[in-house]
Amino acid sequence: MDPQLEAFLRQVLVGLSIGCYLALIALGYTMVYGIIELINFAHGDLFTFGFFISLTIWGLFDVPMPLQGAWILALPLIAVVVVVLTGGLNVVIERVAYRPLRGSSKLAPLITAVGVSFMLEAIYAYIWGANQINYPRFIPTTNFLSDFSRIIRFTPRDLLLFGVTIPLMIGLTLFIDRTRLGKAMRAAAQDREAAAMMGINVNRIIAITFFIGGGLAGIAGMVYGLYTGSGRFIMGFEFGLFAFTAAVLGGIGNIRGAVLGAFIIGMVQAMSDLYIGGEWSRVIIFSLLILMLVFRPSGILGSTQSVEKV
Amino acid sequence: MLAKRVVVFVLLALLVLGVSAQDGQTVKIYTSWPLTGGTQAIGQSMLNAVNLALEHYLADNEGMGPAGLTVQVVPLDDASPTSGAWDGQIEAENAQRCVNDPECLVYMGTYNSGAAAVSMPITNAAGVVQVSPANSYAGLTRSCPTCAEDEPGIYRPSGEVNYFRVAATDDVQGPAAASWAVCLGFENVYVLDDTQAYGAGIANEFVNHAEEIGLNVVGRSSLETADSDPRSALTAALRDGADLIYGGFVLDSGGPRVVQAMYDEGLFDEGIKFMGPDGILSAALIEQVGGAEILANNTYFTFPGLLPSLLSNEQGVRFYTDYVEQFGEEPDPYSVYAYASMQVVLNALGSASETGTVDRASVLEAVRSTADFEGIIGTFGFDENGDNTAAAFYGYDFESDNFSNPTAITPTMHETCE
Numbered sequence: 001m002d003p004q005l006e007a008f009l010r011q012v013l014v015g016l017s018i019g020c021y022l023a024l025i026a027l028g029y030t031m032v033y034g035i036i037e038l039i040n041f042a043h044g045d046l047f048t049f050g051f052f053i054s055l056t057i058w059g060l061f062d063v064p065m066p067l068q069g070a071w072i073l074a075l076p077l078i079a080v081v082v083v084v085l086t087g088g089l090n091v092v093i094e095r096v097a098y099r100p101l102r103g104s105s106k107l108a109p110l111i112t113a114v115g116v117s118f119m120l121e122a123i124y125a126y127i128w129g130a131n132q133i134n135y136p137r138f139i140p141t142t143n144f145l146s147d148f149s150r151i152i153r154f155t156p157r158d159l160l161l162f163g164v165t166i167p168l169m170i171g172l173t174l175f176i177d178r179t180r181l182g183k184a185m186r187a188a189a190q191d192r193e194a195a196a197m198m199g200i201n202v203n204r205i206i207a208i209t210f211f212i213g214g215g216l217a218g219i220a221g222m223v224y225g226l227y228t229g230s231g232r233f234i235m236g237f238e239f240g241l242f243a244f245t246a247a248v249l250g251g252i253g254n255i256r257g258a259v260l261g262a263f264i265i266g267m268v269q270a271m272s273d274l275y276i277g278g279e280w281s282r283v284i285i286f287s288l289l290i291l292m293l294v295f296r297p298s299g300i301l302g303s304t305q306s307v308e309k310v
Numbered sequence: 311m312l313a314k315r316v317v318v319f320v321l322l323a324l325l326v327l328g329v330s331a332q333d334g335q336t337v338k339i340y341t342s343w344p345l346t347g348g349t350q351a352i353g354q355s356m357l358n359a360v361n362l363a364l365e366h367y368l369a370d371n372e373g374m375g376p377a378g379l380t381v382q383v384v385p386l387d388d389a390s391p392t393s394g395a396w397d398g399q400i401e402a403e404n405a406q407r408c409v410n411d412p413e414c415l416v417y418m419g420t421y422n423s424g425a426a427a428v429s430m431p432i433t434n435a436a437g438v439v440q441v442s443p444a445n446s447y448a449g450l451t452r453s454c455p456t457c458a459e460d461e462p463g464i465y466r467p468s469g470e471v472n473y474f475r476v477a478a479t480d481d482v483q484g485p486a487a488a489s490w491a492v493c494l495g496f497e498n499v500y501v502l503d504d505t506q507a508y509g510a511g512i513a514n515e516f517v518n519h520a521e522e523i524g525l526n527v528v529g530r531s532s533l534e535t536a537d538s539d540p541r542s543a544l545t546a547a548l549r550d551g552a553d554l555i556y557g558g559f560v561l562d563s564g565g566p567r568v569v570q571a572m573y574d575e576g577l578f579d580e581g582i583k584f585m586g587p588d589g590i591l592s593a594a595l596i597e598q599v600g601g602a603e604i605l606a607n608n609t610y611f612t613f614p615g616l617l618p619s620l621l622s623n624e625q626g627v628r629f630y631t632d633y634v635e636q637f638g639e640e641p642d643p644y645s646v647y648a649y650a651s652m653q654v655v656l657n658a659l660g661s662a663s664e665t666g667t668v669d670r671a672s673v674l675e676a677v678r679s680t681a682d683f684e685g686i687i688g689t690f691g692f693d694e695n696g697d698n699t700a701a702a703f704y705g706y707d708f709e710s711d712n713f714s715n716p717t718a719i720t721p722t723m724h725e726t727c728e
Contacts, residue, residue, distance in 0.1 A: 007549035014541050132536060132566045134600040141574045151548045153575065228539075229574060229600060230567050235537040273542030279505060279532040 006151040011270040017158060017227070019266030020165040021047075024220035025243035026250075026258035027172060028090075028213025034189040034253035035209050036102070038109050042093060042116040044240015046086050046214050049120070050221025051231045052128050054082045055135055066140040079164075079219055086218025087211035094210040099203070117237070124233035132232050135225035161227050168216065169259050176255060185209060189253065242269075245289050251299025260300060264288075335668065336380045339655060340408040342419035342429065343444070344389035344396055353421060355642035356443060357385050360418070362633060363652035376656050377663030384414070388425055396422045405429035409436040415673045416441065416655050421644070423447030426473070430465035434472045439674040441655055442475040443647035446483075446614060451695040454481050456511070462695070472674055474692045476647045476654070478614035478701035480508075483587055484515025485721035486703045487556065487612045491585060492525050493727035494610070496554040500547035501530040502540075502568060503558035512587050513558030523724050528552050536564040540571045553582055560589035566598035569609065573599070578608040585610040591706070591713060593640065605708040612705050612719060615687060618646050620716050625686040646686060653685045 025047050032040050057078050063071055097116050101109045139160055143153045176182035187195040188205045196202045225231055246265045250257025265285055272281040292299065341360060344353040360383055368375065375381045386404040390397035401420065408414040409432060417433045420426045423445045430450065433440040449457030450465060451473065458464075465473065491499060499520060503513035510532070520527050528550035531543050547555055555572065559565030569584055591611040596602050618630050618641040629649055633641045658676035665672045681691035681699075690700035704716040 003549045003551075007545050010545045011542060014539070014545070018539060131562065131594065132564075132598045134566075134570075134598055137574075137600060141576070143576060146576075150580065151545060157574075228567075229570055230598075232536060238535060238537040269539070270542055273531070273539070274546055277531045278538060278543060279534060281538075282534060 001149060003151065006149050007274060010152045011274050012267070013152070013154065013158065015267035015270030016263065017161055017266070018269055019263035020161050021220045021224050021227075022239065022243050022246050022266055023169060023259045023262035024165055024216045025239055026246040026262045027169070027255065028217045029244050030247040030250075030253055030255060030258040031209050031213045033247070035185065035206055036098070038098060038113065039244065041110070041113040041240065042120055043213065043217060044236035044238075044243065045117050045120040046090055046217040046236070047221040047224070047239055048124060048231065048233065048236035049089060050082050050086045050218030051135070051225045052124060053085050053218070054078055054222035054225060055133070057081060058136065058138070063136070063138065065137050067138045079222060082218045082222050083215035086221070087215035090210045090214025091207050094207060121234050121236070128233060130233055132230055135229045135231060137229060139226050157227050161223055164219065164223050168219065172212070172216070173255055181208065242285070245285060249289060249292055249299055251301045251303040253303050254299065254301050257299050257301035334378060334380065336382055336413055337415050337659060337668065338382045338384050338411060338413045339416045339418055340384045340386055340404065340414050342386045342388045342401060342404040342417070343421035345385065345387035346389045349389070349421065352642045352644055355645040356421065356648035358633065358637055359629070359641060359645035359648040360652045362629065362636065363649045364656070366628070366632070367656050376660035377668070379659060379663065379668060381656065381659070388420060396420070396425045398425065398428045401425040401428045402432060405432040409433065409438060414438065415668070415670055418443070418651055418655065420445060423450060426450055427465060430473050431467050434465065434470065435467050437468065437470070437472065437670050437674060439670070439677045440473045441651045441677065442473065442477070443651040444477050444644050445475050446477055446480045448479040448481045451475065451697050456481065471678070471694065471696050474677055474696040476650050476687070476698050477644075478698065478703055480512060481515060482701075482721060483612055483614065483703055484512045485519035486719040486723070487585060487587065487705070488516050488519040488525055489523060489721050489724040490612070490705045490717070490719040491554055491556070492523060492724035496525070496583070498526045498528045498550070498552045499554045499556050500528055500543070500550065500552035501556045501558070502543050503532050504560070504563035504565070505532045505534060506560075506563055508560060508589060509558035509563055511558070513556065516556055516558070519721060533564045533568070536562060536567065538564065540564065540568045541575060544571055544575050544577055547582065548577065548580075555582065555584050557584060557586045557590070559586060561592055561594055561598070565590040566595055569599045569604065573604045573608070583608055583610060585612070587611070588613045591643070602708070602711040606710055607708070609708045610705060611708070611713060612703055613643060614701065614703050615643070615646060616704060616716055617643050617706070617713060619712070620714070621646065621686065623686070623688070629686055650685045650687045654680055654683060657683060
């Protein structure tokens with residue numbers, strides 16, 4: 001096989017893997033925006049929280065590396081704890097920082113969200129340190145395709161990443177489309193006042209939205225740690241920015257759009273890293289965003305509301 | 311107001327006349343580098359080393375300072391408590407404090423090259439000798455292709471050279487690394503950097519020299535932040551048949567992640583190695599990549615000199631064992647240079663006393679004429695620019711649990727190592 005083609009196929013996988021964790025973060029952005037039209041800038045930092053809190057939980061036990069036998073069952077258990085803690089944190093943030101400002105101008109909660117983001121980052125640096133933190137190698141990196149190619153790789157880590165994130169995306173879509181709660185969330189997103197008149201407890205729906213969004217970001221942080229083996233206190237800023245871009249690209253407020261946007265950004269990043277140079281990737285991604293906002297402000301799949309309101 | 315004037319007049323008179331020495335005279339050495347903030351650990355280790363050098367000198371000379379002088383170290387901090395990093399304002403004040411103290415004959419510092427650019431003109435105008443253990447920016451002492459046009463003249467308002475440094479300069483490190491790579495048998499290098507002044511700068515030096523000496527640079531790219539995904543660069547390195555990746559990084563700009571990814575992505579299994587500069591040579595790197603087994607037999611590093619634990623000469627062994635015993639921790643690599651700087655200063659005080667007066671001028675002259683001095687870092691002196699005549703870079707590999715097997719490396723070594 002030609003090394004050029006191998007490298008291209010390898011980057012397709014890299015792009016998909018970046019898309020996977022960006023999509024989980026972007027879902028939280030887009031759900032929260034859909035309901036209260038707030039761009040929650042602290043959302044990326046919940047991803048970081050998932051990374052660190054899962055690391056702390058692993059540290060409580062003497063876990064073998066790589067995971068073996070019964071320890072593999074620890075993965076879903078810890079994941080559930082991480083979802084509850086991160087989702088809970090997001091609910092608390094909403095209750096304390098955003099709800100009191102719900103009646104005020106658009107800018108007040110936006111600035112508050114930026115402030116919450118800075119606070120969280122400072123707290124992480126204080127608790128876990130400001131260095132690059134190593135995440136133990138619980139998942140092996142043996143290449144299933146090693147007989148076939150020296151460049152293309154598919155490892156147990158990829159299996160974990162795709163195996164966790166893709167079902168979550170499908171599950172969330174079904175949940176919003178098919179359940180009573182999902183219907184209530186869609187109703188609240190469409191018209192909050194009318195939904196309240198119909199007997200929907202809007203505050204509760206908003207809290208649930210924050211919980212689900214936060215939980216998804218938390219699980220993304222944990223999977224990211226297991227997948228890449230490294231992270232630091234401030235990484236949520238970078239990933240949050242890309243995830244937010246993905247949400248806008250797909251159409252803010254649109255669940256399927258967020259996933260599509262994340263995979264587009266992951267792919268653009270992987271290809272531009274290889275064929276143009278890593279130092280240009282951001283330029284290209286944000287140029288895409290600007291073009292999108294100029295020519296199709298509601299995103300690829302259409303926003304649940306027009307973006308002019310932002 | 312009047313009192314102030316009198317003080318200033320007296321100080322000026324002292325400066326003009328020269329502070330003359332008598333037996334039992336006290337001589338102060340001011341040190342200035344960060345003792346708080348991000349590089350606090352390094353700064354404290356350097357200060358410990360300076361004090362240890364004085365202790366050793368006294369122990370070897372029956373408790374007597376050079377020529378019966380009483381030597382006093384005055385440690386100053388040039389880091390700002392708000393930013394946690396060196397601060398030009400504070401550095402300027404520190405230099406001024408030494409100049410204003412008639413007993414201060416030596417200003418020792420700095421750690422950061424940028425800080426030296428602030429204090430050098432002040433000590434130069436006052437004729438106080440300045441000795442730096444750690445500055446590595448070339449332009450402080452000589453003109454170079456990447457330096458500003460008016461360097462080093464702007465640091466020498468008096469036209470005299472009063473600044474001397476013990477550590478080697480960055481514009482040698484990159485090229486020496488490229489020559490060493492040739493000697494190690496590498497042919498195709500992929501170069502990565504962090505887009506920052508130090509990282510991209512040293513990567514540029516590496517690439518320029520590699521092209522001159524026929525080492526093939528198969529590709530080059532940058533990581534924008536420490537959170538950028540390094541895997542794409544590794545794909546390119548694999549595709550282009552690299553056998554070495556050179557990374558211009560510091561600890562917190564993504565270097566550890568590149569090494570980690572090389573391990574996880576199977577590049578080390580393929581026999582591809584990693585080489586990096588002194589910015590990532592640190593005990594912290596071992597922890598951040600997830601253990602020594604990741605680095606072992608896969609990585610190479612360059613550093614301007616010998617690591618404390620590897621000093622094999624008598625003085626070095628004594629420094630290392632006494633340091634560990636007294637402070638209960640490993641000395642920082644740069645502490646060796648702080649120790650060497652103090653040795654040079656004490657030696658110069660002894661030589662100065664032979665001229666009859668120990669004052670700023672005679673001490674400066676004594677440091678300037680340092681030659682064939684046998685210190686902890688071997689035999690060296692200072693050239694007319696104030697640079698160490700025997701400044702050397704060493705290459706390290708990582709054998710089992712630590713940086714090991716130092717090899718002297720130079721930008722011309724590829725000519726003779728075949």
